Amino acid sequence: MSYLRKIEYEIVLKDSFWVIRSCPKCGRKTHYRNTNKFRINANGNKLDVWLIYHCTECKHTLNIAIYERKKVSSIPKEEYQCFLENDETLAEMYGKRMQLFRTNKVDIDPDKLHYEFVKQHETMENCEFGEQVVITINNPCQLKIHPEKQIAMVLGLSRSQVKSLLEKGDIGPKAEMPQTITFSVNACRI
Numbered sequence: 001m002s003y004l005r006k007i008e009y010e011i012v013l014k015d016s017f018w019v020i021r022s023c024p025k026c027g028r029k030t031h032y033r034n035t036n037k038f039r040i041n042a043n044g045n046k047l048d049v050w051l052i053y054h055c056t057e058c059k060h061t062l063n064i065a066i067y068e069r070k071k072v073s074s075i076p077k078e079e080y081q082c083f084l085e086n087d088e089t090l091a092e093m094y095g096k097r098m099q100l101f102r103t104n105k106v107d108i109d110p111d112k113l114h115y116e117f118v119k120q121h122e123t124m125e126n127c128e129f130g131e132q133v134v135i136t137i138n139n140p141c142q143l144k145i146h147p148e149k150q151i152a153m154v155l156g157l158s159r160s161q162v163k164s165l166l167e168k169g170d171i172g173p174k175a176e177m178p179q180t181i182t183f184s185v186n187a188c189r190i
């Protein structure tokens with residue numbers, strides 16, 4: 001009896017995004033990093049909340065809007081408390097949220113991504129069509145990593161090895177979406 005092995009990985013960001021933009025104080029493009037602190041501004045019953053980034057060279061501040069003109073009552077109490085306490089876990093969560101940087105029109109430096117591939121689960125099923133391995137890689141943060149590179153990192157191969165396996169058909173792409181890629185591997189290759 002042959003088996004179909006299904007393995008699922010998730011790309012997990014280890015660090016907040018690094019921002020790259022021109023710093024008015026330094027007069028050139030620099031990196032900005034998450035300070036893990038929030039700034040809150042209350043105006044009547046409306047609230048603004050920002051995540052504070054700093055220029056790594058001169059500490060010039062960049063405020064990244066989380067909430068703008070938001071009714072206090074519509075912010076969960078626990079979250080509001082975390083803003084007040086500069087909760088690091090919450091600050092890191094926002095620092096890894098791609099959508100936040102998009103809406104703030106702030107550029108992330110793709111060369112400063114710190115991530116790892118974490119195996120989530122693996123299943124074995126009986127299969128009549130010979131040994132098969134199907135690997136799925138979930139990319140919830142939508143990091144821009146070339147699919148070939150993702151496959152290479154999961155299989156512990158070089159990109160050129162992956163390229164030749166793709167050409168030979170030993171690796172077969174099945175689906176490719178911004179948040180997921182799925183591919184099959186000839187079982188004797190891994």
Ligand SMILES: [Zn+2]
Binds near residue numbers: 024030055056
């Ligand atoms: Zn600066």
